[in-house]
Amino acid sequence: MIMVFLVIYIAINLYIGWNLHVFVSYAIPEIPSLMCWIFFWLISLSYFIGRLSVFQGPVGRLFKVIGSYYFAVFEFAIILLPIADVVCWILMQAGQQAFYGIPITGSAIVLLLVIFLLRGSWNAWSPVTRTYKIDIAKSAPPFSQIRIAIASDLHLGNLVGNRHLRKLVKRINDMKPDLILLPGDVIDDDIEPFLRNQMSQVMRELSAPHGIYAVLGNHEYYGGHIEEYVKQMKAIGIQVLRDETVSIANGLYVVGRKDKTAEHSDPSGRLNVESLLKDLDLSHPVIMMDHQPTQFDLAQAAGVDVLLSGHTHRGQFAPNHWVTKRMFELDWGYMRKGSLHVIVSSGYGTWGPPIRIASRSEIIELIVHFQSPDVSNTLK
Numbered sequence: 001m002i003m004v005f006l007v008i009y010i011a012i013n014l015y016i017g018w019n020l021h022v023f024v025s026y027a028i029p030e031i032p033s034l035m036c037w038i039f040f041w042l043i044s045l046s047y048f049i050g051r052l053s054v055f056q057g058p059v060g061r062l063f064k065v066i067g068s069y070y071f072a073v074f075e076f077a078i079i080l081l082p083i084a085d086v087v088c089w090i091l092m093q094a095g096q097q098a099f100y101g102i103p104i105t106g107s108a109i110v111l112l113l114v115i116f117l118l119r120g121s122w123n124a125w126s127p128v129t130r131t132y133k134i135d136i137a138k139s140a141p142p143f144s145q146i147r148i149a150i151a152s153d154l155h156l157g158n159l160v161g162n163r164h165l166r167k168l169v170k171r172i173n174d175m176k177p178d179l180i181l182l183p184g185d186v187i188d189d190d191i192e193p194f195l196r197n198q199m200s201q202v203m204r205e206l207s208a209p210h211g212i213y214a215v216l217g218n219h220e221y222y223g224g225h226i227e228e229y230v231k232q233m234k235a236i237g238i239q240v241l242r243d244e245t246v247s248i249a250n251g252l253y254v255v256g257r258k259d260k261t262a263e264h265s266d267p268s269g270r271l272n273v274e275s276l277l278k279d280l281d282l283s284h285p286v287i288m289m290d291h292q293p294t295q296f297d298l299a300q301a302a303g304v305d306v307l308l309s310g311h312t313h314r315g316q317f318a319p320n321h322w323v324t325k326r327m328f329e330l331d332w333g334y335m336r337k338g339s340l341h342v343i344v345s346s347g348y349g350t351w352g353p354p355i356r357i358a359s360r361s362e363i364i365e366l367i368v369h370f371q372s373p374d375v376s377n378t379l380k
Helices: 002-027 033-044 046-050 058-093 098-125 162-175 192-196 199-203 218-223 226-235 273-277 296-302 320-327
Strands: 128-136 145-150 179-182 212-214 238-240 244-248 252-256 286-289 306-309 333-337 340-344 362-370
Touching: 002 033, 002 058, 002 098, 033 046, 033 058, 046 058, 058 098, 128 340, 145 162, 162 199, 162 362, 179 286, 192 199, 192 226, 199 226, 212 252, 218 226, 226 238, 273 286, 273 296, 296 333, 296 340, 306 362
Parallel strands: 128 362, 145 179, 179 212, 212 238, 252 286, 286 306, 306 340
Antiparallel strands: 145 362, 244 252, 333 340
């Protein structure tokens, strides 16, 4: 499977590199062809180069950062270059000389790429706070309502670091939440940047009177340092729920599922929703975190009142959001399914390039009003 991916990736890059070579040969003929190709392959393969054992430390991290940005260029190029090639062909059929048409068309593509990267970077580093207000027809003494801060998919690592994390901590603390929930992918695969940059010390500043809880996402599993991650989070007062339930002031439950990845990569697998809730008093509200937005029907049938997920990033950059919209019953936003309220966040951080087009970095403020069961639920 990996070899198939690499063959396809290299084949597409040959097409992109050929277009770059043609553009440069007409626009800047002084640059030798060999130099152009060497530069292109160094950039296009930089993420993989940075993962080689011989490139550890700052050099390897630099390659991975460059490679991460190139992934965005790669996808935009796949969309834009065929259009540019058709335009050039039409111009030449109309009698336009290649010496004029290719530099003009190529420059337009470069300009569009720069615009996409700049706008996408702004979307990624400028988080918004989205507020949802819901009613649950259950009583939850001592609460008449609760304010919950939710941040999924932080992806803390070499690209998303302490600067962006401090912004998150300030935004959430200014919200003055009663409870903070982190529905998975707090770290981006490798735990090394999290430890090296002492990000836990920044996260330690998060504050909520009724606690801070997290669940595992697929990227915590990919990194393979789950026990160390859980240990680090526990040391700063954040409990990672792994198929576990906690009672908040004896008024409501927070349930945390292992990520779906556990089904094939965790020797103990993961519990189904019904098993997780079997010993709970379902007259009290149940808020469940499950990183990947799946199995809404099962959650609703088991008695979950609020399901919180992330994972999708809403595609992170267009046109991927069209794909995620078809892959998931809900890939972003709010859905009411019977008595179940579902909220899927586009995430606070980014995977790969810190670029967002048609999505935003977000924090969620969820205000839940509790009421006696004889009053019907409404979404405010």
